Amino acid sequence: MATAAVQTTNRITGQRKWWALATVLLTMFFSSMDQTVVSTAMPTIISDLKGFSLYAWVFSAYMMASSVTVPIYGKLSDVFGRKPFYLFGLIMFGIGSAVSGQAHTMMELIWARAFQGIGAGAMMSMPRATVGDIFDPKERGRWMGVMMGVFGLSSIIGPALGGWITDTFSWRWVFYINLPFAVLAIIGVLFTLPRVRAEHQVKVDWFGSVILVVGLLPILLGLTWAGSKYAWGSPVELTLFIGGAIVLVLFILWERRASDPILTPVLFKNRTFTTSLILGVLVGMTMFGSLMFLPIYVQGVIGLNAQSSGWVMAPMMIGFIIGSMASGQITSKTGRYKVLGIVSAAVIIVGSFLLNRMNINTTWPTVVVNMVVLGLGIGSLMPMMNLAVQNAFPYRMMGTVNSTQQFVGSLGGVIASPIFGSVLNKAFAHKLTTAMPATLKQYQSKLAGINPQQLLTKQAQQSIASDFSKFGAAGHQLYLQLMHAVKVSLTFGIHRLFEVGLVFAILCFIATFFLPEAKLKGQEYFEDAGDQTKASTAATE
Structure with missing residues (x-):
C-alpha cells in the first residue's frame, strides 16, 4: 500500500485506490449500521436510564448535529482535501461512541450523541466524495451501486446485531462496537488518502458557516417537535420556522458577496442540480415514510412478534440492494441515466400503490412482495441521482456538490417524520x-x-x-x-399515510422527466484538475 503523498487535488490513482475504496465501504457500513443498532437497543436504554420523556432526543441530537455539518465538511474538503476531515469525523465519532457507552443519565447520552453526530457529518459526506476521487462518472455508477448496497446490508444486519449485543452483553456495547471499526478506518485513511495542499491562498467562509448552522438548527428543531410536542401552527413552531428562515435569508445574502462561499449559489442555477435536489427530497419522504411506519403496520395489524421487528424491513432492504447494484451496472455500461431514472420512479409508484392496497386481512408474504418492489425502485433511483449531479459539475467542486445534495436529501426524512406522524395520529x-x-x-x-405507536408496546x-x-x-x-x-x-391511519406516500411517489415520477440527460464523462472529467498531482514524497504503489 502506498504512503499518502502531498498533492494539489484529491485524486486517488494506482493500486492505492482499492485500499481507499475498502476504507470508504468500511466507514459507510459501520456508520450507517450505528443508527439501526442503537434503535434496537433503545427500549433497554430507556428502561436503564429512566428517560422515556427524552427518548426522541437521542436521535434528534445526532441527526441535527450531523445534518448541519455536512455542507461545511463538503466545501472545506474541496479546498484542504478529504483526509483531515475524514480523520476528524472518525475521531469525533469514536469519542462520541465511547462517551455514549459510559452515559449514566439520558442527558449525558444525548450530549454524547450530539458529539457523535458532529463526526457523523463527515462520515456521511466524505465516502461519496472519495469514490468520486477514485473513479470517473462512467465507472462510478457501479461503485455508487455497491455503496448503496452496503447501506442496505447494514440496515439488515444492524437490528439483529443490536438485539444480540444488548441481550448477550449490555446496551453499552452497541456504542463500543464502533471503536474497532473506527480504528481500522482511521488507519485506512492515513495510508490511502492524499494530503492536499491548496494551490493558492484560501479564505475560509467561517462567518457563513456559523450563519448556516444558526439558521438550520431552529428549523430542524421545529420539524422534530412538529405534530408531537407542539402543533404545527403553535407560537413555538412558528417562531422556530420564521426565525430560522430569516437567518437563512441573511445567509443567502452573505454567500452572494463572499469571495469563496461555503455554499456556492451558482449550484442552484444548474437544472440538473435543482431537479436532483427535488427528486432527493421526494424519494427521501417516500422512503422514510415506509421505513418508519411499515414496522408499525406489521406489528400492530399483521401481528408479527415485536421481537422479530428488527427483521421487518429486511425485504425492502434486499430490494434496495438489488436495485442499486443493477442500476449502477446499467448506468456504467450505457453511460446514460435518464430513462433508468424514469423507470425507477415508475417502480416506486407501483410499490407505493401496492402498499395502499394493504388492509387488515393482508398476509405477511404479500407485505414482503410489496416491500421488495418499493425497495427495487428506491434503490435504483438514488445512486443515479448522485451520479447525475456529480457529472454536471467540474471535479474541483465535487465535495461541495455532494454534500449539498446529501444535506438537502436528508431533509426529506426530517420533513417526512412529522408530516407522516401527524397524518397517522389524526386518522x-x-x-x-x-x-x-x-x-x-x-x-x-x-x-x-395517545400515540398509536405507544399502544403497540407490551407494557x-x-x-x-x-x-x-x-x-x-x-x-x-x-x-x-x-x-x-x-x-x-x-390500519385506517397507515392507509392514509401510504396515500400521502403515493402522492410523493407520483411527484417524484413527474420530476424525473425534467432531469436533463448528459452523457457520463470518462477520464476527461478530471481534466479541470489539470493533472496537477505532484507528490512531494515518492509514492510506492
Whole structure:
C-alpha cells in the first residue's frame, strides 16, 4: 500500500485506490449500521436510564448535529482535501461512541450523541466524495451501486446485531462496537488518502458557516417537535420556522458577496442540480415514510412478534440492494441515466400503490412482495441521482456538490417524520371514534391523545388488559374488542399515510422527466484538475 503523498487535488490513482475504496465501504457500513443498532437497543436504554420523556432526543441530537455539518465538511474538503476531515469525523465519532457507552443519565447520552453526530457529518459526506476521487462518472455508477448496497446490508444486519449485543452483553456495547471499526478506518485513511495542499491562498467562509448552522438548527428543531410536542401552527413552531428562515435569508445574502462561499449559489442555477435536489427530497419522504411506519403496520395489524421487528424491513432492504447494484451496472455500461431514472420512479409508484392496497386481512408474504418492489425502485433511483449531479459539475467542486445534495436529501426524512406522524395520529383518532364498540365508548377518553405507536408496546397492552381484569370473565372479551378497534383504526391511519406516500411517489415520477440527460464523462472529467498531482514524497504503489 502506498504512503499518502502531498498533492494539489484529491485524486486517488494506482493500486492505492482499492485500499481507499475498502476504507470508504468500511466507514459507510459501520456508520450507517450505528443508527439501526442503537434503535434496537433503545427500549433497554430507556428502561436503564429512566428517560422515556427524552427518548426522541437521542436521535434528534445526532441527526441535527450531523445534518448541519455536512455542507461545511463538503466545501472545506474541496479546498484542504478529504483526509483531515475524514480523520476528524472518525475521531469525533469514536469519542462520541465511547462517551455514549459510559452515559449514566439520558442527558449525558444525548450530549454524547450530539458529539457523535458532529463526526457523523463527515462520515456521511466524505465516502461519496472519495469514490468520486477514485473513479470517473462512467465507472462510478457501479461503485455508487455497491455503496448503496452496503447501506442496505447494514440496515439488515444492524437490528439483529443490536438485539444480540444488548441481550448477550449490555446496551453499552452497541456504542463500543464502533471503536474497532473506527480504528481500522482511521488507519485506512492515513495510508490511502492524499494530503492536499491548496494551490493558492484560501479564505475560509467561517462567518457563513456559523450563519448556516444558526439558521438550520431552529428549523430542524421545529420539524422534530412538529405534530408531537407542539402543533404545527403553535407560537413555538412558528417562531422556530420564521426565525430560522430569516437567518437563512441573511445567509443567502452573505454567500452572494463572499469571495469563496461555503455554499456556492451558482449550484442552484444548474437544472440538473435543482431537479436532483427535488427528486432527493421526494424519494427521501417516500422512503422514510415506509421505513418508519411499515414496522408499525406489521406489528400492530399483521401481528408479527415485536421481537422479530428488527427483521421487518429486511425485504425492502434486499430490494434496495438489488436495485442499486443493477442500476449502477446499467448506468456504467450505457453511460446514460435518464430513462433508468424514469423507470425507477415508475417502480416506486407501483410499490407505493401496492402498499395502499394493504388492509387488515393482508398476509405477511404479500407485505414482503410489496416491500421488495418499493425497495427495487428506491434503490435504483438514488445512486443515479448522485451520479447525475456529480457529472454536471467540474471535479474541483465535487465535495461541495455532494454534500449539498446529501444535506438537502436528508431533509426529506426530517420533513417526512412529522408530516407522516401527524397524518397517522389524526386518522387513527378519527377512525377510533367510529370503530370503538358502544360498550367501550367511556374508555375512549383514556386513549385520547395517545400515540398509536405507544399502544403497540407490551407494557401498554399489559396496562390496558389489567384495567379490564376488574370486570372478571367479561373483561377479557372487552379487551379483545378494544384491541380490534385499535387494529382497525391503525390500519385506517397507515392507509392514509401510504396515500400521502403515493402522492410523493407520483411527484417524484413527474420530476424525473425534467432531469436533463448528459452523457457520463470518462477520464476527461478530471481534466479541470489539470493533472496537477505532484507528490512531494515518492509514492510506492
